Amino acid sequence: MSFFKLIDKGPGLSRLFIGGVHGKEGISTIKALKRIQSSDVETGQLIIYNCDQSKYISTLDPHYYKSKMGKEILRLIKYYQPEMYIETHCYHHKNYEKLIDLRREEISGVPPLIELEKGVLMGSVSPHIRTSSFKREDICLTLEMPCMNNNNPYPVDTYQSSEQSLDIYLKILKVLAESNNRLELEKKISKCYPHQVKTARKYAREFFGEYPPF
Numbered sequence: 363m364s365f366f367k368l369i370d371k372g373p374g375l376s377r378l379f380i381g382g383v384h385g386k387e388g389i390s391t392i393k394a395l396k397r398i399q400s401s402d403v404e405t406g407q408l409i410i411y412n413c414d415q416s417k418y419i420s421t422l423d424p425h426y427y428k429s430k431m432g433k434e435i436l437r438l439i440k441y442y443q444p445e446m447y448i449e450t451h452c453y454h455h456k457n458y459e460k461l462i463d464l465r466r467e468e469i470s471g472v473p474p475l476i477e478l479e480k481g482v483l484m485g486s487v488s489p490h491i492r493t494s495s496f497k498r499e500d501i502c503l504t505l506e507m508p509c510m511n512n513n514n515p516y517p518v519d520t521y522q523s524s525e526q527s528l529d530i531y532l533k534i535l536k537v538l539a540e541s542n543n544r545l546e547l548e549k550k551i552s553k554c555y556p557h558q559v560k561t562a563r564k565y566a567r568e569f570f571g572e573y574p575p576f
Contacts, residue, residue, distance in 0.1 A: 365392055365412040374406025375542055378444035379535065380435060381411070383451070384426070385418035390452040390510040394532045402539040409442050421449070421488040422472060439495050446501040448538055449487050450531075452509035461506065473565035476558045481508045482530045484558065486566065486576060493570065501544055503576040507531040544574065 365381075381395050382388020392412040402408075416431045426432045439447065453461060460466070461483060466474040475483035483506040486492055492502050507527045534551075541547035552559045562575035 364388075364414045365396060365410070367395075367398075367408075367410040369398075369400050369403045369408040369410075371400075371403050371405050371407070374404075375446055376406060376442060376444045377403075377408045377446040377448070377539065378438060378442050379408065379410045379448045379450065379538075380413070380438070381450040382413040382415070383421060383431060383435060383449060384416055386415050387452045387509065388412050388415060390507065391450040393510060393528060394507075394535055395450065397532055398535060398539055402536050404540060405542055407442075408539055409438070409444070411438060421490070422470060424490055426488075427490060436491075436495065439491070444500070445497075446538065446541075447487065447496060447503075448501075448535070449504045450535070451504060451506045453483075453506050454509055458508075467569070473569050475504070475506060476561050476565075478530065478534065478555050478558055480527045480530045482506070482527055482534065484534075484562065484576070486562075486569070489569070498573055499544065501538075501547060501574075501576060503538070505531060505534060548575070 379395060381391030395410050395412050398410060413431060419426045419429055427436060461475045462477060463469065463474055466472060472489065473485065475485040477483050485504045487502045487504050496502055508524055510524050510528065537550050538547065541550060548559065559575055566573040566575050
């Protein structure tokens, strides 16, 4: 499900949105990424890239960035030098509890993801690139939603439909696309999700040191 789009609105923030970084996640992430329009960006650049299907290797595994897909992502980061880097992922419903488990740092070595609403989760990008490929002040965020392919239906008894999750996911992506700096972004996200941003700030400081929430 390879997809590339460049929106150029002149000088301003450089943004890179990546989807489908491993496995079949691109089948779901492209549903949101393709709906981001030029009108969603006021200034600066937005590069959108949804990856082809690839072998599933966790981005928490240092070997990921030695794989073909990992190297491709590192090349994109080096070429575009984004000040905002967003990884879009999806997850199988059976992994939901693992992703938000408060013991995730103890088990997997990274803080738990934070639910915004309707199964949409937020967290930092892999520590393997957060501190090595980006500056402290850069905006780096992982967004997860329930996968939407036929083999991975999200349980309807938990949320009315996976379309609701997709709508929230897209809403957040558009907020990211339209934000021109960190202060503006944090203000917009905090207005809708104050508790979640406070938690993200706490996790970032505990894990990375004096880092912003995303």
